[in-house]
Every structure is written in structure tokens, then in C-alpha cells.
Amino acid sequence: DAKTTQPNSMESNEEEPVHLPCNHSTISGTDYIHWYRQLPSQGPEYVIHGLTSNVNNRMASLAIAEDRKSSTLILHRATLRDAAVYYCILRDVSGGSNYKLTFGKGTLLTVNP
Amino acid sequence: GAGVSQSPSNKVTEKGKDVELRCDPISGHTALYWYRQRLGQGLEFLIYFQGNSAPDKSGLPSDRFSAERTGESVSTLTIQRTQQEDSAVYLCASSLALIGFNSPLHFGNGTRLTVT
Numbered sequence: 218d219a220k221t222t223q224p225n226s227m228e229s230n231e232e233e234p235v236h237l238p239c240n241h242s243t244i245s246g247t248d249y250i251h252w253y254r255q256l257p258s259q260g261p262e263y264v265i266h267g268l269t270s271n272v273n274n275r276m277a278s279l280a281i282a283e284d285r286k287s288s289t290l291i292l293h294r295a296t297l298r299d300a301a302v303y304y305c306i307l308r309d310v311s312g313g314s315n316y317k318l319t320f321g322k323g324t325l326l327t328v329n330p
Numbered sequence: 331g332a333g334v335s336q337s338p339s340n341k342v343t344e345k346g347k348d349v350e351l352r353c354d355p356i357s358g359h360t361a362l363y364w365y366r367q368r369l370g371q372g373l374e375f376l377i378y379f380q381g382n383s384a385p386d387k388s389g390l391p392s393d394r395f396s397a398e399r400t401g402e403s404v405s406t407l408t409i410q411r412t413q414q415e416d417s418a419v420y421l422c423a424s425s426l427a428l429i430g431f432n433s434p435l436h437f438g439n440g441t442r443l444t445v446t
Contacts, residue, residue, distance in 0.1 A: 249432055260334075260421050260437030261373070304372075310432060316361065316380070317389075318435060320373040 221305045226325040229295045237290040237324055239305030247311040250281060250288050251318070254301040261304065261320070264290065300328045332356065334438035336422050342444045343412055351407045351441045355424030360402050363423040363435060366391075373421065379405065380427050412445045419443070 222240040229235040241250065252264040265272055265279045267288075272279040278291040292299055304323040335354040343349050355362050364376040375389040379399040390396070394412075399405040409416055419442050423435040 251432075251434075253435075258439070260423070260439050261435075262437065263434035266432060266434075308432065316427070317363065317375045317378055317386070319375070320365075322372050 221307060221321060223303070223305050223321065223324045225322065226327065228327045228329065229292075230329050231297060232294050235292040235295045235299070235326065235328075237292075237303050237305075237326065238287065239289070240287045241305070241307055242286045244285050244307060245309065247309050248307040249310060250279065250285075251306045251308050252277070252279065252290050253304045253306065253318075253320075254299075255304070255323070256298075256301045264303075266308070295326075295328045297328050297330060300326055302326070334422055334424055334436050336420075336438035336441050338441055339439065340442045340444075342446060345414060345445055346411055348408065348410045349412055349443065351409075351420050351422075351443070353405045353407070353422030353424075353438060355403070355405070355422070356436055358402075359424035359426055359436070361425045361427040361433075362399055362405050363425075364397055364405070364407050365421045365423065366418045367421060367440070368418045376407070376420075409443075412443075414445045417443055417445045 249266050249268050251266040253261040255261040265277050267279045280289045302323040302325050304320050306318050337352045360381045362379040365373040367373050377397045378386040394410045397407045419440040421440040423437040425435045426433040
């Protein structure tokens with residue numbers, strides 16, 4: 218899997234927007250960008266994924282740079298429940314062993330009340 | 331609906347004993363994964379099952395580790411002669427295996443294994 222780079226930690230205040238960056242300069246044309254998050258003492262949960270266009274769902278928005286070498290996960294209004302480790306993962310859909318997601322260390326998001 | 335269920339949620343065992351961890355995937359999910367997460371670390375891939383295909387065992391750390399899955403249902407991960415370095419949270423995930431592999435993985439809450 219292509220490598221992603223994320224900050225080790227970020228801090229936010231409750232009810233403010235949060236922008237979590239991810240760099241993936243070696244992304245290939247068949248790599249989708251996936252985000253998962255892991256709340257304390259729980260397994261990871263899927264957040265969102267995209268290829269080229271920006272994506273929105275009930276949990277978050279994903280903004281993808283035009284050259285696809287970076288992306289940003291946007292939480293529009295952080296709550297205390299959003300405190301988690303956020304993982305940015307590239308998933309190649311062209312075949313091979315891409316079924317196994319490779320999790321890095323992610324970004325630990327702290328939300329202050 | 332019901333999510334991925336893992337049991338037990340916690341297991342404490344003595345060094346040298348065998349342990350068996352269980353995973354009940356979401357009904358209809360043909361793909362099943364096992365991952366390991368050591369304290370403060372990321373997730374390590376262990377094994378992948380997809381339908382009746384041969385499993386991908388490339389992540390199993392030693393021959394003390396094995397896993398089985400019957401059809402598209404329950405999976406068990408067995409660790410023989412446990413060592414202290416086996417202490418970790420063992421996570422199971424399942425997904426629909428659609429063309430393009432973009433189906434999200436649904437994780438259970440894991441089994442926390444402590445080897446004393």
C-alpha cells in the first residue's frame with residue numbers, strides 16, 4: 218500500500234470545525250482514500266472514502282487536492298465524542314492484496330470542552 | 331442490525347497455555363479479517379478469509395497462531411503456547427467483498443488478551 222503521513226496529534230475545541238490533514242504524495246491512479254477512526258477501547262469505524270471529488274456524508278467531509286497528493290478530513294462541528302485516533306489509508310482497487318487495509322499510527326484528536 | 335461480535339471481551343491466561351478467540355461477523359459478509367493491536371500501536375494484519383478461497387495467512391507472526399472459518403460464519407483465532415509478547419487486543423472485522431474492494435470494514439470491539 219502507498220504510504221500516508223499524518224500529524225501525530227491535534228487539538229480542537231468543542232463545537233468548532235476540525236481539519237485533519239493527510240499527505241500521500243506517492244498515490245496511484247487506482248488508490249482510493251479511506252478514513253477510519255478509533256474511539257477509546259473500541260475497534261476502528263469507517264468514516265468516509267473518496268477518489269477525486271470531495272465527498273460528504275453524515276459523519277464528515279473529505280476534501281481531496283486536485284493533484285490527489287493530499288487530503289483533509291473535515292469534522293464540521295467537533296463534539297467530545299469525536300475524540301479518537303483518525304487513520305488515513307490508501308486502498309488500491311486494481312486487484313492484488315489490496316483487501317487488507319494497512320493502518321499507520323494515525324492522528325490522535327483531542328477535543329476540549 | 332447486529333455488528334461484529336467478539337468473545338471473550340477480556341482474557342487473562344498464563345504463559346504457555348492455549349487460547350481461542352471467537353468472531354461472529356455481520357450476516358452476509360463474505361470477507362473476514364483478524365488484526366492485532368499492541369498497546370499504543372497501530373493495527374497489524376494477521377489473516378484474511380474470503381468465501382471458499384484459500385485464506386491469506388501472510389500476517390500470522392508464528393506457527394503458534396492459526397485461524398479457521400467455517401463457510402461465511404464464525405471464525406476462531408487460536409494461539410498455542412502463549413507468550414507475554416502475545417498480549418494485545420485482537421480485532422476482527424468483516425465486509426462485503428464487492429468488486430473494487432471499497433466496501434468498508436466493520437470491526438468488533440476486540441478481545442483484550444493478557445498473558446501473565
